[in-house]
Amino acid sequence: MPIDIDIAHVARLARLRLSEEDLEAYGRQCRDLLEHVARIQALDTEGVAPTSHPFPMTNRFREDLVTPDSVLDRGEVLAQAPSTEREFFRVPPALEDD
């Protein structure tokens, strides 16, 4: 069952710059994966709940409490960034699409 995929579009969404050979190789691999998924999708799963997570666990919560100990020191945080200005992170302007 041949599946079509626009691998260049997928790469662009992930902000990956791929060479022609890479596009070709990853395109083939992704198509193989999708074909496998298509085979599974063809199975009759009527009455089977979708598995979003592999373990039978639900409802893990924290109470609404502030935990000051987990808050990081601003100086330390900003020191990790490539660019800062005063107490902010500084980033290049947001480009309207690439």
Place this chain on the structure above:
Amino acid sequence: MSWEAVIGLETHVELSTRSKMFCGCPARFDAPPNTNVCPVCLGLPGALPVPNREAINRIIRIGLALNCSVTGRSVFHRKNYFYADLPKNYQISQFDLPVCVDGYLDVGGDHPGRVGIERVHQEEDTGKSTHMGGDGRISAAEYSLLDFNRSGVPLVEIVTRPDIRSAAQARAYAQELRLLVEALGVSDARLEEGSIRFDANVSVRPGPEAPLGTKVEIKNMNSFRSLERAVAFEIGRQTACLDGGERIVMETRHWDEEAGVTRGGRTKEGSSDYRYFPDPDLVPLELDQDWKDEMAALLPELPARRRSRYEGMGIDPAQAATLAGADVHLRGLFEGAVEAGARPQQAGNWVSGEVVAALRSSGRESLADSPLSGPNLARLLAMVEDSTLSGLAAREVLAGVLAGEGTPEEVASARDLLQISDAGVLEAAVEEVTADHTEEFARLCSGEQKLIGFFVGQVMRRTRGKADPKLAGRLIRERAGL
């Protein structure tokens, strides 16, 4: 050609929980920049998000108040996109299994109608960018500064069906939703601070039976008025485009408040471009009936019901809407006064008129911890009704009660404001003023009725405003033989 506008609104509501959605950082973002941040909300590698139970409590209440079904099983998804204010490069949101689906909100007023709610889902807010240079415009900015205090604050998104048909109705829906959220006490719900934000999807089509046109998302409306203006502008722009033979491009446009126009921005990504997938860090939610029942029991009286209850007391619709939208203290005062025997319409007029004015001039923010109680207001109004106090004097008494000078009776007698309703006392005053103005009195006696006002004024002056004007008028008339 005539076009029908089709509008849907997406509303983001920031929950006023103490801590963020998935970490224990304070959820208040008015702190100094980048001081409420931790590995989870900065998206540092290896950090594990854990959902805030109170946020889930609140989204259930929002869903129930919007007549939604609260789903049994609900899953968090990752919505993947790249933007500097989103440090993980994905936003934790929900996709095919939101917490609430299929509800509605009835909108009244001049644009009545039922607006379907498609879904209500839980997500997290992004950091805040400030664009520097280029007059602060995003497209011309030289660089941006980022504050991540807001990153990870619990955000609830409420998505309507495309049921809205005019800019005014969009505004009416937005205002009703804000009242609802405020009544639920789940958010500060302040537009100007961005704790409730409205985006609109607008399209037009040739008629009600035609398929939906290409939709444009408009953002950046910071008030109900700008929401209405932006939607109206966009409807006009699209119909002009179509009338001119152009096609509508699916895109996101930003409202420019000053210029009064929407401006094109990025072309909208299709939902498959966000590559949603279940977040493996977050196990599904299983919301059982007990939990929903517990939340249903916590629902307060909702604005629509309150308005109709007030109208049922005999208050006109406009006044009922004003009172129903007033803060909890003003409403408590109104209801307390009515309970203590005040006439509802009169109590309503005083609460939304004189009391609000007196509060403002006293410099108080609200009636919280104020000595003005419902029974106090009822007594004050009763004194106006039985002419113990003039309207003017009652306002002064109100100020005195608000200032903690005592009960209305105490303030009225301490400030010497009690109206003179003793016919004997007033008779003396009437005799004096008629003696002082013999010529005018002769004219009154010969039938010049309008001089009654003059004499009542004189009596008021002589009694320093304390005379009961009705009684004074009657005594003057009797004396003149009219």
